[in-house]
Amino acid sequence: MRSLLFLHFLLFLHAITSFSIAWGQFVVDGRVIELNESNIDEAISTFDYIFIDFYAPWCGHCMRLNPELDKAAPILAGLKNPVIVAKVDADKYKSLSNKHNIEAFPTLKLFIHGVPTKYYGPRKFDTLVQHLKKYSAPDVAILNADSGVAEFVEEAGIEFPVFIGFNVKESMISNLAIKYKKEAWFSVAEDFSEEWMSLYDFDKVPALVGLRPSDSEKSLFYGPFEGTMFKYNS
Numbered sequence: 001m002r003s004l005l006f007l008h009f010l011l012f013l014h015a016i017t018s019f020s021i022a023w024g025q026f027v028v029d030g031r032v033i034e035l036n037e038s039n040i041d042e043a044i045s046t047f048d049y050i051f052i053d054f055y056a057p058w059c060g061h062c063m064r065l066n067p068e069l070d071k072a073a074p075i076l077a078g079l080k081n082p083v084i085v086a087k088v089d090a091d092k093y094k095s096l097s098n099k100h101n102i103e104a105f106p107t108l109k110l111f112i113h114g115v116p117t118k119y120y121g122p123r124k125f126d127t128l129v130q131h132l133k134k135y136s137a138p139d140v141a142i143l144n145a146d147s148g149v150a151e152f153v154e155e156a157g158i159e160f161p162v163f164i165g166f167n168v169k170e171s172m173i174s175n176l177a178i179k180y181k182k183e184a185w186f187s188v189a190e191d192f193s194e195e196w197m198s199l200y201d202f203d204k205v206p207a208l209v210g211l212r213p214s215d216s217e218k219s220l221f222y223g224p225f226e227g228t229m230f231k232y233n234s
């Protein structure tokens with residue numbers, strides 16, 4: 001059942017991500033962009049989020065990664081914060097390999113506003129998409145109305161725990177959100193109806209609701225949160 005739903009989801013995504021946009025000197029059409037030493041710097045500065053596969057043509061792990069990147073690229077390009085997928089033959093372009101400290105193939109890096117982070121996450125396209133989507137999202141999402149909460153939970157999917165702070169100030173959870181940016185979703189809701197209180201079982205605010213969608217677990221913390229250090233076991 002779940003896999004069928006997932007297939008529908010993919011078809012839907014495919015339908016909404018068939019596009020082609022000129023972006024600086026690059027064409028974004030959902031395909032992996034092949035870079036070289038004359039345009040990689042330009043690519044890194046053009047795109048806010050660019051995921052680069054530094055590969056060698058003879059490497060088996062790299063070859064197995066290719067179809068996963070091909071499937072992930074159109075989905076990632078269609079995100080609210082698009083992540084562009086690119087690759088570069090780091091065996092051929094030795095100067096690039098030195099500049100980016102490539103010691104093994106493939107090396108995967110996500111550049112966020114030009115700043116690289118090595119990616120050690122899963123390489124199957126669906127989980128890869130979930131992880132890159134998490135990395136490129138704002139630290140804390142600000143939710144303003146009921147639909148905001150519903151959308152946020154839906155968008156987050158089931159790969160990571162989801163935290164929603166009802167009437168929790170952003171500053172109270174931003175440290176936590178930065179620390180666990182790659183492992184959980186964080187949001188604050190400032191404006192919501194009592195239905196959420198009964199749905200998530202809290203009767204006062206500020207309240208931080210933690211959801212672990214993969215196994216339907218829920219946890220609840222009540223404020224005030226000033227000076228509180230949350231412990232979060234991933």
Ligand SMILES: *[C@@H]1O[C@H](CO)[C@@H](O)[C@H](O)[C@H]1NC(C)=O
Pocket residue numbers: 035036037038039
């Ligand atoms: C790099 O790629 C661009 C775009 O495909 C191409 O025009 C250019 O000739 C390539 N440069 C080198 C050094 O291969």
